[in-house]
Amino acid sequence: MNVRVYLDHAASTPLDPRVLEAQSPFFSAANPSGIHQSGQQAAAALTQARQNIAKLLAVKPQELVFTSGGTEANNLAVWGLAKPGSHMLVSPVEHPSVLLPLERMSVKFGVELEVLPVNGQGLVDPVVLKSRIRLNTALVAIQWANNETGAVQPVTELAKVTQKAQVPLFCDAAQASPSLDLNPAQLGVDLMSLSAHKLHGPKGVGLLYVNERLKLEPLVLGGGQERGLRSGTENLPGIWGFAQALALAYQERTKRVQNFLALTQTLDLALEGLGQPVLEPQTPVLPQIRSYLFPGFLAQRLLMRLDLEGFEVGSGSACSVGNDEPSPVLLAMGLDPALARSVLRFSFGADSRPESLDRLREVMTRILRQP
Amino acid sequence: MKVVVGMSGGVDSSVAAALLVQQGHEVIGLMLKLWAEEGCRDNRCCAPEAVDQARSVARQLGIPFYVLDYKQVFKQKVVDPFVGTYLAGATPNPCLSCNRLVRFGAMMEEALALGADKLVTGHYVRLEEQAGRFLLKKGLDPRKDQSYVLYQLSQAQLARCLFPLGGMEKSQTRALAKEFGLEVASKPDSQDLCFVGDDGYRGFLARRANGAFGSGNFVDTQGRVLGRHKGLPLYTIGQRKGLGLSLPEPLYVVRLDRDKNQVVLGRESAREASLALVDQLLWQQDPGPYWGREVAVQVRYNSQERFARLEPHGPLAKLHFLEPVKDLTPGQAAVFYDGDLLVGGGILLG
Numbered sequence: 045m046n047v048r049v050y051l052d053h054a055a056s057t058p059l060d061p062r063v064l065e066a067q068s069p070f071f072s073a074a075n076p077s078g079i080h081q082s083g084q085q086a087a088a089a090l091t092q093a094r095q096n097i098a099k100l101l102a103v104k105p106q107e108l109v110f111t112s113g114g115t116e117a118n119n120l121a122v123w124g125l126a127k128p129g130s131h132m133l134v135s136p137v138e139h140p141s142v143l144l145p146l147e148r149m150s151v152k153f154g155v156e157l158e159v160l161p162v163n164g165q166g167l168v169d170p171v172v173l174k175s176r177i178r179l180n181t182a183l184v185a186i187q188w189a190n191n192e193t194g195a196v197q198p199v200t201e202l203a204k205v206t207q208k209a210q211v212p213l214f215c216d217a218a219q220a221s222p223s224l225d226l227n228p229a230q231l232g233v234d235l236m237s238l239s240a241h242k243l244h245g246p247k248g249v250g251l252l253y254v255n256e257r258l259k260l261e262p263l264v265l266g267g268g269q270e271r272g273l274r275s276g277t278e279n280l281p282g283i284w285g286f287a288q289a290l291a292l293a294y295q296e297r298t299k300r301v302q303n304f305l306a307l308t309q310t311l312d313l314a315l316e317g318l319g320q321p322v323l324e325p326q327t328p329v330l331p332q333i334r335s336y337l338f339p340g341f342l343a344q345r346l347l348m349r350l351d352l353e354g355f356e357v358g359s360g361s362a363c364s365v366g367n368d369e370p371s372p373v374l375l376a377m378g379l380d381p382a383l384a385r386s387v388l389r390f391s392f393g394a395d396s397r398p399e400s401l402d403r404l405r406e407v408m409t410r411i412l413r414q415p
Numbered sequence: 416m417k418v419v420v421g422m423s424g425g426v427d428s429s430v431a432a433a434l435l436v437q438q439g440h441e442v443i444g445l446m447l448k449l450w451a452e453e454g455c456r457d458n459r460c461c462a463p464e465a466v467d468q469a470r471s472v473a474r475q476l477g478i479p480f481y482v483l484d485y486k487q488v489f490k491q492k493v494v495d496p497f498v499g500t501y502l503a504g505a506t507p508n509p510c511l512s513c514n515r516l517v518r519f520g521a522m523m524e525e526a527l528a529l530g531a532d533k534l535v536t537g538h539y540v541r542l543e544e545q546a547g548r549f550l551l552k553k554g555l556d557p558r559k560d561q562s563y564v565l566y567q568l569s570q571a572q573l574a575r576c577l578f579p580l581g582g583m584e585k586s587q588t589r590a591l592a593k594e595f596g597l598e599v600a601s602k603p604d605s606q607d608l609c610f611v612g613d614d615g616y617r618g619f620l621a622r623r624a625n626g627a628f629g630s631g632n633f634v635d636t637q638g639r640v641l642g643r644h645k646g647l648p649l650y651t652i653g654q655r656k657g658l659g660l661s662l663p664e665p666l667y668v669v670r671l672d673r674d675k676n677q678v679v680l681g682r683e684s685a686r687e688a689s690l691a692l693v694d695q696l697l698w699q700q701d702p703g704p705y706w707g708r709e710v711a712v713q714v715r716y717n718s719q720e721r722f723a724r725l726e727p728h729g730p731l732a733k734l735h736f737l738e739p740v741k742d743l744t745p746g747q748a749a750v751f752y753d754g755d756l757l758v759g760g761g762i763l764l765g
Contacts (some may be wrong), residue, residue, distance in 0.1 A: 154591070315495075344483055344484055345483070345525070345528075348481045348483070349529070351479065351481075352479060367448070367484055368448075368483075368486070369482030369484075380585070414528050
């Protein structure tokens with residue numbers, strides 16, 4: 045068996061051993077709602093984790109809602125602001141956990157859903173956004189950065205538009221979090237979702253930042269945890285691990301980003317002349333994600349062959365097996381369906397090393413020579 | 416040797432894969448995701464449960480496993496022609512073209528492109544090489560033999576095939592699965608088409624044809640009108656129930672007359688025929704020695720063998736059955752055998 049080189053961190057990252065260590069005392073924690081001392085201890089740990097994360101994101105602790113992951117956080121943002129008869133704006137390059145609830149809502153609640161145009165890099169123009177906002181616009185949903193291409197939206201400018209129009213702006217920041225300094229409150233982003241396992245934290249935990257001025261309806265009802273916005277016994281080891289993973293990401297950001305840049309540079313060299321980057325060179329992009337077109341080839345077949353050679357990469361979003369439909373994100377960017385089917389995504393994590401790409405050029409050249 | 420195993424998640428292909436791993440070969444598992452009608456269930460050959468099952472078997476065997484999307488290829492090469500043939504008044508068997516064009520066509524190409532020497536499946540058929548020719552023989556377990564659905568494979572395809580279960584009884588396969596510790600449920604063989612929904616092929620065809628089945632007359636063998644039918648594709652040869660007629664005696668569908676858009680009904684005796692013409696002949700063996708001789712014939716999948724004299728008839732073959740055969744169905748394949756040896760086959764004409 046070849047040495048495995050994992051290059052699919054945008055799908056999920058391996059748990060940092062330091063995070064696991066920080067989590068371990070909390071697997072046997074009591075229910076933070078308990079009146080007794082064990083419960084008090086758990087509640088204190090929960091508060092501590094919430095405060096630590098709030099500090100990193102420069103938001104208030106009470107503005108954070110812990111969820112079972114990014115998908116639930118996205119659903120909460122969307123359903124939480126559903127108003128019958130309202131108008132909502134969304135970019136066409138969102139993750140399905142944003143787009144599908146919006147589509148369902150528009151059918152169920154008579155919400156008018158309008159899809160914003162994007163340019164060839166998948167970016168929303170703030171001027172266009174401004175022109176589409178109406179008096180009854182209840183939400184603007186635009187991701188911070190794209191999960192398939194890494195393209196970063198002009199969040200600062202977009203937020204200026206929504207601030208001025210006094211419309212809530214929701215940014216899915218799951219992919220942006222490993223390399224960008226996220227400060228939603230400062231920029232005027234009113235809702236922001238994160239997922240722990242995208243930055244070497246545990247799976248099964250995410251959060252939604254909600255500006256305290258906003259009133260959300262909960263999705264999950266029950267014991268009233270998370271100020272009634274997300275019932276269910278808090279996942280203390282998950283949340284504690286999330287806090288630790290986020291802290292490490294902030295502490296080590298400079299080092300990690302440098303590593304990402306070295307990796308993308310090595311990758312670009314390895315694939316030079318073999319594939320074409322999906323994004324134009326000037327496009328603002330996350331340093332840890334690179335997507336390449338391999339015209340004339342099918343990504344599903346390239347993925348299989350790369351995997352047999354030890355390189356584990358992704359294509360578009362990793363959500364379904366044996367489904368070769370072209371990615372809606374790439375189609376929205378104006379890519380031809382056949383071309384969209386040829387896209388491979390390479391994504392790096394803090395554990396990736398440029399040396400691991402040494403064999404890539406030779407392997408890729410060989411693979412592309414096969415029928 | 417490097418091999419690709421077509422895995423379905425079922426006991427047969429799982430044991431086939433395990434045997435090749437045990438023999439020390441480099442094994443890669445593949446499954447093709449095939450098309451199924453929108454809004455209905457998944458294709459039964461590759462439903463999510465089957466994918467999960469195959470993947471966990473592959474994990475257990477320590478082999479890589481991939482699912483490739485072949486929905487469009489399958490739709491174009493198998494489903495669309497199936498619909499076309501049905502609407503033209505015959506009853507095709509889509510498994511034949513699926514095996515020739517998809518499983519042993521597209522999947523074979525994938526296997527070769529991966530550098531594999533052989534494509535392995537869990538079919539119960541035997542393959543023997545003799546003087547550079549590949550002989551396709553019935554599986555040793557007569558109840559499980561699947562050679563009928565593979566008669567269309569070319570020598571070039573067979574040269575790259577490996578059927579490790581051909582010499583086994585189903586019970587042996589089950590015992591081996593147990594021995595290998597493979598926890599695979601043996602799915603009952605479905606008689607349904609893999610790509611149609613729960614309402615079967617009739618509902619499927621009706622939706623494909625946008626309800627454009629022309630209704631017409633039921634007639635008896637003398638051409639007397641007995642009532643109205645709802646469209647030829649909704650009836651099968653040998654059908655008695657569900658005709659929507661009240662008849663003084665039991666009558667069966669004996670013929671679908673495309674030209675007159677008539678469903679011909681006849682008595683029990685009218686179901687029988689002693690002669691049949693076979694078109695689109697494909698030979699695994701040189702037919703020369705078989706002309707004028709008696710061969711064993713299977714006229715549909717899993718059916719009892721009949722004996723017939725094989726005669727050339729222009730580009731066709733003519734079968735003279737030794738005893739009359741019931742419900743010969745145009746569009747189905749007639750496959751000829753010499754003992755266990757598959758000689759060739761073709762499509763029954765009306």
